[in-house]
Amino acid sequence: MSEKQSIEYKSSWHDDYLKWICGFANAQGGWIYIGKDDAGMVIGVEDYKRLMDDIPNKIKNLMGITAEVNLLEESGKHFIEIVVQPYSVPISLRGRYYCRSGSVKQELTGAALNEFLLKRAGHTWDDVIETRATFDDIDEKTVKIYLRKAEEAGRLPDVEGLTMPELLEKLRLAENGQLKRAAIVLFGKDPGRFYPNTFVKIGKFEDDDFTIRFQEIEEGNIIQVLDKVLRTLDYKFLIRNISFERMNRIETLEYPIPALREMLLNSLIHRNYMGAPTQIRVYDNKLTAWNHGTLPEGITLDKLTKSHSSYPRNPILAETCFRGGYIDSWGSGIMKIVNSCKVAGLPMPILEEDAGGFIVRLFKDRFSEEQLQQLGLNDRQIKAILYVKEKERITNKEYQEINNISERTASRDLEELFQNGIFERIGESKSTYYKIKNGG
Numbered sequence: 001m002s003e004k005q006s007i008e009y010k011s012s013w014h015d016d017y018l019k020w021i022c023g024f025a026n027a028q029g030g031w032i033y034i035g036k037d038d039a040g041m042v043i044g045v046e047d048y049k050r051l052m053d054d055i056p057n058k059i060k061n062l063m064g065i066t067a068e069v070n071l072l073e074e075s076g077k078h079f080i081e082i083v084v085q086p087y088s089v090p091i092s093l094r095g096r097y098y099c100r101s102g103s104v105k106q107e108l109t110g111a112a113l114n115e116f117l118l119k120r121a122g123h124t125w126d127d128v129i130e131t132r133a134t135f136d137d138i139d140e141k142t143v144k145i146y147l148r149k150a151e152e153a154g155r156l157p158d159v160e161g162l163t164m165p166e167l168l169e170k171l172r173l174a175e176n177g178q179l180k181r182a183a184i185v186l187f188g189k190d191p192g193r194f195y196p197n198t199f200v201k202i203g204k205f206e207d208d209d210f211t212i213r214f215q216e217i218e219e220g221n222i223i224q225v226l227d228k229v230l231r232t233l234d235y236k237f238l239i240r241n242i243s244f245e246r247m248n249r250i251e252t253l254e255y256p257i258p259a260l261r262e263m264l265l266n267s268l269i270h271r272n273y274m275g276a277p278t279q280i281r282v283y284d285n286k287l288t289a290w291n292h293g294t295l296p297e298g299i300t301l302d303k304l305t306k307s308h309s310s311y312p313r314n315p316i317l318a319e320t321c322f323r324g325g326y327i328d329s330w331g332s333g334i335m336k337i338v339n340s341c342k343v344a345g346l347p348m349p350i351l352e353e354d355a356g357g358f359i360v361r362l363f364k365d366r367f368s369e370e371q372l373q374q375l376g377l378n379d380r381q382i383k384a385i386l387y388v389k390e391k392e393r394i395t396n397k398e399y400q401e402i403n404n405i406s407e408r409t410a411s412r413d414l415e416e417l418f419q420n421g422i423f424e425r426i427g428e429s430k431s432t433y434y435k436i437k438n439g440g
Contacts, residue, residue, distance in 0.1 A: 055080070125313070150325060198273065258341070259349075260287075
């Protein structure tokens with residue numbers, strides 16, 4: 001059995017491996033084998049008698065937990081099995097916290113540690129009471145906007161005649177006369193006074209990803225920022241495409257508004273508010289939205305574009321936005337982005353975990369180099385597609401020349417592009433050429 005998320009092999013013992021034990025205890029548990037190589041083959045450990053005493057004692061004394069430590073033998077060679085159970089309370093080693101993520105051990109610090117400790121205490125960030133805030137910090141105008149939209153959605157319980165404290169209590173945004181963090185982020189007059197990075201940065205970039213043409217910062221609560229950012233994108237960052245139907249002039253943004261709205265809502269509701277601000281980058285041929293906070297446990301990038309359960313980082317924010325009609329249902333936001341782009345004839349968005357956060361990339365051009373790399377094409381095929389974008393067509397001979405390859409290899413590559421619906425084939429025999437398939 002090879003190493004995987006819950007198994008670790010070590011040829012000999014080192015006290016540094018206590019970090020791995022701590023990481024397993026803070027995750028889903030796991031097994032550590034001392035006296036096995038990376039392939040899981042038994043190589044034996046000589047000082048097993050001493051280790052059978054030392055390892056359990058160090059685990060107990062330094063972490064306050066117990067682990068099952070077993071002495072095993074195979075082909076006359078002794079090795080040690082350490083079985084670590086998952087713990088519902090946070091476990092530390094010398095005041096530091098570690099967690100198993102995938103097949104690696106990570107030390108938790110900063111915002112990640114704060115989120116981990118809250119979770120183990122049965123709380124989420126948005127559920128914590130904000131002792132510095134009072135009901136005077138709530139913007140009543142924003143609350144009225146929310147209530148009008150909630151009434152249209154028909155998802156809000158009867159709130160007629162309730163005072164502001166009573167309303168927020170009913171929405172689970174306050175408790176015992178005190179506001180929760182979620183209330184400040186959703187309806188606060190100045191959320192940035194409590195949490196400095198609640199703003200959204202928008203920048204217009206050159207394709208080199210470093211040169212910035214101009215930028216804007218939008219501040220306020222979620223309800224305000226949603227409107228401000230969409231307006232700013234419309235007026236300052238995006239181009240309106242103009243078309244005509246008979247005598248009617250029709251203007252449409254480069255990207256569908258439903259996709260932009262869902263991207264922004266996703267980044268505002270599911271972000272880590274103790275981390276960096278939400279960042280939107282606009283380029284000539286793409287737009288990206290990044291928010292701090294990786295995907296929740298149990299959700300993969302592949303699952304996001306299919307029907308899946310939702311595990312929101314900020315469940316109170318998510319529930320309140322659902323009741324207000326801002327989101328349709330938990331877990332459907334990404335699918336709405338994908339479908340909106342499909343209906344608009346745009347390429348499939350790219351979803352990635354990036355730099356401790358989550359990023360959504362929208363494209364205007366399906367056959368940009370970045371998009372082509374996502375299709376699993378080889379470098380020769382990508383080069384040929386970019387060639388056709390410029391020259392409009394390519395022959396087998398031209399394919400050979402630009403890639404310096406044989407006719408046989410060129411034929412195989414071109415056939416794959418044809419079968420995948422990227423190229424269409426025109427003509428026969430020596431007069432055959434390829435061009436990009438319409439709608440492909």
